[in-house]
Amino acid sequence: MSTESIDGTSSTAVEVTPAAADKALALLESENMDTDVSGLRLFVQQGGCAGLSYGMRFDTEPEENDTVTEHHGLRVFVDPASLNYIGGSRLEYEDGLQAAGFTVENPNITAECGCGESFRT
Structure with missing residues (x-):
């Protein structure tokens, strides 16, 4: 699924499900952040037993070279x-009896650790 970037060009950077967007927006608003400017930063960092892991945080605005989608x-x-x-990945939010949280479905993964917290491409 392609998404519209802020500048109007088509992008397949990351897809976000409605449930994930709703939860992230609720969390942004609970932090009194302006959802017209602020957003969710999704990134990859070194770490985990497979080598790379996902990171997420809220930022007040994008960095200069970021891909920004809505x-x-x-x-x-x-x-x-x-x-x-993570290009082509899908961000989801699941709320179940045993756990709740954001997950990333990444088609670029070649291996994952047993707990699913880190990956290799």
């Missing part, structure tokens, strides 16, 4: 280096 009212910021690893 999904169901949520702005998502991805830096160029992270985009190489």
Whole structure:
């Protein structure tokens, strides 16, 4: 699924499900952040037993070279280096009896650790 970037060009950087967008927007608002400017930063960092892991945080604005997309009212910021690893991924939010949280479905993964917290491409 392609998404509209803020500048109007088509992008397949990261897809965000409605449930994930709703939860992230609620969390942004609970932090009194302006959802018209602020957004969710999705990134990749070194770590975990498979070598790489996902990171997420809220940022007040994008960095200069970020890919910025909007999904169901949520702005998502991805830096160029992270985009190489997570382009085409899908961010989901699951709320179940045993656990709740965001998950990333990444088609670029060649191996994952047993707990699913880290990966290799």
